Amino acid sequence: MPANPPHPAPASQDGTTPPSKAELVDRLAGAFGLYYGDFTLAAATESLTPSQAKALSVLRYSPAPMRALATLLACDASNITGIVDRLEKRELVRREPSPTDRRVKNVVLTVAGEVTIDAIRARMHTTLDALDTLDDSERTALFTLLGRVFPDGRSGPENTR
Amino acid sequence: MPANPPHPAPASQDGTTPPSKAELVDRLAGAFGLYYGDFTLAAATESLTPSQAKALSVLRYSPAPMRALATLLACDASNITGIVDRLEKRELVRREPSPTDRRVKNVVLTVAGEVTIDAIRARMHTTLDALDTLDDSERTALFTLLGRVFPDGRSGPENTR
DNA sequence: GGTATTGCTTGAGATGCTCAAGTGTTGAGA
DNA sequence: TCTCAACACTTGAGCATCTCAAGCAATACC
Numbered sequence: 408m409p410a411n412p413p414h415p416a417p418a419s420q421d422g423t424t425p426p427s428k429a430e431l432v433d434r435l436a437g438a439f440g441l442y443y444g445d446f447t448l449a450a451a452t453e454s455l456t457p458s459q460a461k462a463l464s465v466l467r468y469s470p471a472p473m474r475a476l477a478t479l480l481a482c483d484a485s486n487i488t489g490i491v492d493r494l495e496k497r498e499l500v501r502r503e504p505s506p507t508d509r510r511v512k513n514v515v516l517t518v519a520g521e522v523t524i525d526a527i528r529a530r531m532h533t534t535l536d537a538l539d540t541l542d543d544s545e546r547t548a549l550f551t552l553l554g555r556v557f558p559d560g561r562s563g564p565e566n567t568r
Numbered sequence: 569m570p571a572n573p574p575h576p577a578p579a580s581q582d583g584t585t586p587p588s589k590a591e592l593v594d595r596l597a598g599a600f601g602l603y604y605g606d607f608t609l610a611a612a613t614e615s616l617t618p619s620q621a622k623a624l625s626v627l628r629y630s631p632a633p634m635r636a637l638a639t640l641l642a643c644d645a646s647n648i649t650g651i652v653d654r655l656e657k658r659e660l661v662r663r664e665p666s667p668t669d670r671r672v673k674n675v676v677l678t679v680a681g682e683v684t685i686d687a688i689r690a691r692m693h694t695t696l697d698a699l700d701t702l703d704d705s706e707r708t709a710l711f712t713l714l715g716r717v718f719p720d721g722r723s724g725p726e727n728t729r
Numbered sequence: 730g731g732t733a734t735t736g737c738t739t740g741a742g743a744t745g746c747t748c749a750a751g752t753g754t755t756g757a758g759a
Numbered sequence: 760t761c762t763c764a765a766c767a768c769t770t771g772a773g774c775a776t777c778t779c780a781a782g783c784a785a786t787a788c789c
Binding site: 425428435448 | 586587589590591592593594595596597598599600601602603604605607608609622625626628629640641642689692695696698699700701702704705706707708709710711713714715716717718719720
Binding site for chain 2: 766767770
């Protein structure tokens with residue numbers, strides 16, 4: 408039995424044959440690789456590591472307890488302590504004790520934190536320029552399809568207890 | 569002047585109004601986060617870190633010199649040395665001296681490396697299950713749109729000199 | 730009330746990552 | 760040809776990231 412062929416399999420280049428799932432996964436991998444590079448570079452202009460910027464990105468939507476941050480960033484809770492420590496030292500983020508559960512600390516973006524993550528996103532030129540080449544219906548389609556495949560689960564303000 | 573509103577701005581939920589660029593970037597960020605979590609978890613089942621798995625993913629397409637790997641993974645070249653060291657120690661990857669440029673070492677997937685990265689992709693259940701909910705035209709649309717926004721630049725076998 | 734669970738922190742150990750410096754190779758110009 | 764700049768890779772220092780195990784305080788459940 409021969410080794411598996413390299414991805415992507417030589418097909419689905421003409422736009423008529425629907426891509427196989429492997430081809431789609433391969434394209435997702437490539438797309439997110441480029442997105443990540445763009446994001447990392449933009450974060451570096453604010454002297455932030457990708458992890459720190461990702462934390463700001465998640466908090467841009469809504470405050471969240473440490474535990475929720477760990478879940479959203481797909482890492483161990485103990486990891487978040489250090490990341491939030493460094494963000495707090497730079498006053499991009501604030502720990503606020505939960506009024507209803509004294510174990511919990513809610514992490515909140517400061518105004519400086521808001522400005523910083525917005526600036527980072529505005530500096531993702533590779534991604535932003537590429538989005539400029541889409542017309543309205545294409546943007547709507549991409550937005551909708553991504554929402555279908557990656558439902559964010561953030562249906563309302565985060566559970567800050 | 570009030571602080572910027574949280575993302576996403578309360579619009580574009582009905583599918584008729586095209587999303588703003590900020591909303592699209594926000595959705596990309598969310599989608600990327602979920603994809604990355606899925607990928608990280610799948611890589612962990614093979615005892616690989618995300619960076620190691622990402623390197624395999626890039627090499628799945630074609631061998632590449634260390635320098636090209638650094639560019640594709642958007643990091644310093646000195647970083648690649650350690651990552652490839654660990655992958656080579658596990659025999660998932662091989663360094664081959666370039667026949668035409670003795671400075672260059674081409675990194676090649678071993679068969680075990682191929683099997684491993686294919687297994688990781690096959691274990692990305694969250695992503696794969698979501699793709700199952702798309703019909704053929706939707707898959708084609710997503711594939712095409714991602715290709716438009718994130719052209720991978722890998723138009724043929726990698727330049728292995 | 731007693732006990733398990735939860736949220737967060739700490740410390741150890743490995744990896745990821747950047748920067749500066751060093752080695753060996755290539756290539757282009759005097 | 761000789762010289763020297765540029766390039767590919769490696770090494771080492773220093774910090775950030777990440778996991779795991781352990782521990783503390785607060786809460787939840789029986």
